[in-house]
Amino acid sequence: MAFPQPRPQVPQLPQHLLRTIECQQGAVRAVRFNADGNYVLTCGSDKSLKLWSVSRGTLLKTYTGHGYEVLDVDSSYDNSQLCSCSSDKTVILWDVASGQVTRKLRGHAGKVNCVQFNEEATVMLSGSIDGTVRCWDTRSRRYEPIQILDEARDGISSLKVSEHELLIGSVDGRVRLYDLRMGQLHVDFIGSPITCVCFSRDGQCTLSSSLDSTVRLLDKSSGEMLGEYSGHVNKGYKLDCCLSDKDTHVLSCSEDGHVYFWDLVEGSLTLKLPVGKAVVQSLSFHPTEPRLLTAMEGHVQVWGAEPEDAAVEDG
């Protein structure tokens, strides 16, 4: 208390390309770090889901079982299970080690855009274009969802789960925050179709990107806007946004082939990371380190704060 906190270091941004992974699975629809950030999961449009090592960039496992392109994936906290969703309207729970389908859950009426485990991987939540979020129990053998959240008036584009809250972004231009503990539903009207939502790491804010090429940081409790980040292009695609590992920066994909870094507080564009010429479709930030994954077309790029050689030594 009496001692002042050490001065926080200037956060490093992952701006050095460490490696490029050619995924060989068609277009990479989503790229995700696993829970601890050591592995990468890529969702391919060729119905496959692949697990890669970040440090080596090698393919570890391919999970096949979806009937159409895989759209999102999430790994459980203990890395023992994966859940993925697909355009084939199913949600699949995978066993990581064996690569077998533990459970294949049907129920959505349309393609499933996003899927997420809860903290203890006891529930899978999947949001679909049919406007519902379904909560699937991973513990029981039931094939019906525990609950269906059908408050959205249009397709669900993105959802995130925190300890007791579900953050759901919908194409109807609203971000819905379901608070299980309070039993309340907060609906924040954004207006433009939401493409991605996420919690800040401190859990106090929500970030939502929408098709009006704007990323907004909203206070979770009041819904007030804390920051607005624009400059990128997001008009037609479902692009990801996220926060950096220490909540210092806001990141968003862009249709102009860049990843935009804004300072969270100032709202100023800190870095415009050129990824390629095509649309940066998905990105994922390492949970603890300044490391970034971007997915463009058929490959995934790993970005680190230090240049290649140094990072390799680290890894």
Next chain:
Amino acid sequence: MASDEESDEDFVSYGTPLEPLEEDEPIRKPVPVHEQTVKDEKGRYKRFHGAFTGGFSAGYFNTVGSQEGWTPSTFVSSRQQKADRQNARPEDFMDEEDFSEHGIAPREIVTTEDFASERKDQLKDKARAVSSLAALIPGDTGLLEELIAPARSSIGVELLRKMGWKDGQGVGPRLKRKQRKQNDDAVQVYGCAFPPNASEESEDDDEFAPENVTFAPKDVVPVDFTPKVDSHGLGYRGLNPLQALGGGSESGHINLFTLQSDRTTSLFGDRNSRRQRRGGIGGQAFGVGAMEEEDNDIYHKDSMSNYDTVLGGEEPGDGLYGWTAPQQYTRKKNDSKRDVTYLGRILDGFTLASEVTEIKTVYPPPDLPRDYRPVHYFRPVVDSSTVSPIVAQALLTSRGHLSQEAPQQGRHSLGSSQRRDMLGETPLQGPSSVFELLDNKDRERLNEIRREAEEQNKSVENLSSAVDRAAVVASAKAAALRALSSRFQSVAPQPDSHTQSRTSPTRTQASSETQMALKAWSGPTADASKTFKPFAKNSQKQARYDLYINKLKQGDKDALELSLDSSMTEWERGRERDEFVRAAVLYKPSNSSLSSRFTRSKNEDDTDSVEVTRDQENDVDDKQAAVKMKMFGKLTRERFEWHPDKLLCKRFNVPHPYPGSSTVGMPKVKRDKYSVFNFLSITDSSQVSREAPSAPKPPGSSSTLPQTPEVSNKKSRWDIPGQVSEPKDPLSAFLSETRSEVLVAKQIEAGAKNQTDSSHATATPEVNVAQSDGKQTEQKTEEEEKEEDEEEVRPPMDLFKAIFASSSDEKSSSSSEDDSEEEEEVAPPTSEPIQSSAETLNPPVSAQITPAPDISKVPDLKHLTVQSKPSAETTALNTQSSSQSAPAKSQGLDEEEFGPRLPPPGFIPSACSPQLKKQKKKEKEKHKAKKHKKEKKKKKNKKHKHKGKQKKRVEESNSSSDDADSNSEDENRVVSTSELLQRLKNIRSKR
């Protein structure tokens, strides 16, 4: 202990030497384990049976004692020699194994316990015996026995002896004297705590330290200064080899076995020394060590004498008071010079530290400014809606805490068109008012009915309220009937000469409808059996309808009149007439070719209601505007009650927020199927209901309170609610009628409410109530702008019924919310999901007269009286056309727009031009929906106080509520219908 013959020198060899190898003998291979066999003493193989089945085989191949089996004892009995009584002894059943050395009954000669020495006991009990301090005279407990006890040592001791150990020596490799000294030194490195052992010192001091001679290690129990990290009890030391070897605990050199005298002396000493007690292992918990013979006192009972019962009682003299440092400390104190230089008293057992401990540097905490407060105190941002208006205003003026509102004031004072320009919105397309959607005939009809209402009001106006309520009711009824009859019966008298021209089209229209029905049904294609039964829910009504249809088919011009039930009231008949005609027109027989293609649905769903979420979202446009202005927060956020599934909560490890509730998801409410509200997202009571999601009322309680119970009971809820579609639309009529039958029960509830309501109504001043009505309509959504304009000259509800046969109710509910909000936010936040539907139960006539919307909002009657009065007042401000003050109202409205509202500051009479008023209305229209969004946290108490004042004022002109309504018409009458229409046109043209 064998030694080589050749070298008989001072070789000491341990153990038994191996047999010397023969030169030529082939090296024997060791027999592997699996080939090793066990043979008994006779050379028989013994088979191992397993430890629990007795070990090795016994008897004759595990059967009996011998090959012959058990030899029976031959029974011999004769006269001389009777058979002895055989007494079987245990030995009879034992074999030689049992009698062998390790058997259970060894036959070898051993010293029995009786003759064995007590040494073992002594060893175990010595500490106890000494500690008991019972024997002041040492030796009285068998000292003599000890002296003559045979030397019998444990196997461990004997083994050690065989290995060359001698009593009194330590165990271990032999050492040189010097080395040992070094060892001692090394031990002493451990610090000041190591006690210099006096006896050891004396021995070490010997000059006799030959170079080549090694000595056995001293038999010393090394003092262990390792910090206590285990979880043993304090003082537990594990097995003490000294004791295990039978030595005394402290005096390690006593040879218990050989040097008896020494031992005794030492024992004497031991007995006197208190150290004994700490010395050995004792108690039954330690079991038998490898060095001990046996734990022969298995059932040892601990005696309390082994324990101190008094703290420090035994050692008053040593000054240690519980401090149990080794006594060497106490001996050694004052040795060092440093101790002398130390001025303070050194506690016994302690010495001064040799090294100065490092002084920890302590950094002082930073100096805090004097006025520093450790807790940040946020300035309270006062939500004006939660604070009484006076307080809020005081705050606003003094500190500006209502910072949110202040800048918004300016914006709110803008007109809707101005704001629209600012926002860059395009002007709304399409008709600006419902009235535009009406055709001329209807509009004229509207006017005509309005006129009638005025007429009626005139008559009502003159009545004093309390006494003549019944008369008013009657007159209202009459007016309604007149209105109806004017529409459907050409015989209806024309109330006003100058309106005759206007009413005639209505009549002709009504009659034309009947003609149409007649025409349709009298055609040859008509087939009653195939016709749709619109009143299937009400069989009687359906029967009447069928009769009517049949008559129509026969070409009977009086079909309608004949088919109606004469026992019904005039009003009901009027309604039914209307319904029938419409239904007949609507379901006129289609071409046979067409109708044959359709069939009635087989399984009609009986449920006439669907589940809809109770809380509806607010108007999107407002939010859109807020988003454009980047005013996220209150404007864009909505809170709903949401029930997670129990299992979901369990999986998320959170307690269920609504432990008792069985609902999942958003709370659902039954609404009528086909209700326009299900499809139109007109903001209704959702806002209010959201405020108090946890306290939903039973549906009946929230219903509006119709004034005339006798009528209300039979009326359809859809009488009031205006159709969203135009009055001529037969579909809506049909819908309303079909539904009307279903809701009779609900209406009864509403009717019950009437009683209470009427009592309330009498208390409320006439003007206020009427104006609240007007106000109410003002608040309607934008599509109904025209209607709002019309409020000033408020037509009887019949008109509304006719025109907006299904939706005005809804509107009124929403508007009523607005009203109540605006009206100093009196309305308690509790409202009903079902409210809107319940409100629709209002019969038209009653609605006309009662301040129904106000009341409908109020959940319980307690609030009723309090609420309506101030509300009436504010509405007075709002609606009173030009003579009343507009600024007050507009301010009130503005304050409510975004964020917390400010209460109306007061009544400031001022002239207001109609123009201005119109503008205001526009504003209102714009703001209406926004108001819904606002979070209305109303603190009733404060409001009530505030209202009380106004109440008094109002009561001066107290009259019945019935009068009130009609009076309101009165005031509104100032604006003539034509003027009104003119204004409407103006508005439209402006846009």
